Amino acid sequence: MFTTFSSDNFHKICDALASNDKDLTSVIQTYGYPPMWTRPNTFESLVHIILEQQVSLASALAALNKLRERLGEITPEGVLVLSDEELKACYFSRQKTVYVRYLAESIVNGTVHLPAIEKLSNDDVRATLNQLKGVGNWTIDVYLMFVLQRVDVFPIGDLAAVNALKHLKNLPVETTREELLEIAVNWQPYRTVATMLLWHYYLSRRAKK
Structure with a gap:
């Protein structure tokens, strides 16, 4: 198995x-x-999944690509220097701006360490990511499936x-x-x-x- x-x-x-x-x-x-x-276990992948919440895949990808154009490499530090207006210009809603900023801050301050998450059970991954603003069960499911490649x-x-x-x-x-x-x-x-x-x-x- x-x-x-x-x-x-x-x-x-x-x-x-x-x-x-x-x-x-x-x-x-x-x-x-x-x-x-599949997707790599990166900040960008989690941002992408958050952007996909309750919108079409095409809309989410357009926002991700716009952010990539703006930053080059999508990193927590890069996101945190962008203003609300700059993120809005990348097609981020007010809600998604809050969620992605919170994720970026959590990674920068060490609350979330993505490489360490790979070693956790599905339940522990869920408990860890559920603490993040705007990250619910659907987002965690997609992360488990696409990023961690868990089979069940x-x-x-x-x-x-x-x-x-x-x-x-x-x-x-x-x-x-x-x-x-x-x-x-x-x-x-x-x-x-x-x-x-x-x-x-x-x-x-x-x-x-």
């Missing part, structure tokens, strides 16, 4: 999931394997994953959160990779339309 995924085992995990779930088999047969979405996370707060699951399994729109989590239990211990299959299904269908 794998605890993290990598290019060495990603397709094996997809195949293991598909062998127990005909709907995931159909995703692979129709659209191929999903991309192995299902982001119940992610609309794309939830809608893909409902569509793929022909579930009623009113299917409850508890019922969805129960379905996801069947994908243990590889719920992260199952979610990536759901995202792949969601994005591939949208691209076809």
Whole structure:
């Protein structure tokens, strides 16, 4: 059993999931394997995830790229010298400005040490990052999945994953959160990779339309 995924085992995990779930088999047969979405364990990656909260991926990336243009390298120290107006010019909302500044301060003052987080359990990662302003369960789920590459996370707060699951399994729109989590239990211990299959299904269908 794998605890993290990598290019060495990603397709094996997809195949293991598909062998127990005909709907995931159909995703692979129709659209191929999903991309192995990963990001480095950096301040920039966490800023990117915060920017993705409740907006389109394209909007978040536009803001990140604008910040990169402004700073060159995105660092906590660089962010802290920017004024509200300068961050607004990088498409940061007032809320996101507060969140990203708080994260930058937490890293600079040593409250958060990203390399040390890699050694923590999922629960301890959640407890550590939950202390940050504006960092809730969805942000932590994505961090665990993309950055730490932990294999068994299902982001119940992610609309794309939830809608893909409902569509793929022909579930009623009113299917409850508890019922969805129960379905996801069947994908243990590889719920992260199952979610990536759901995202792949969601994005591939949208691209076809």
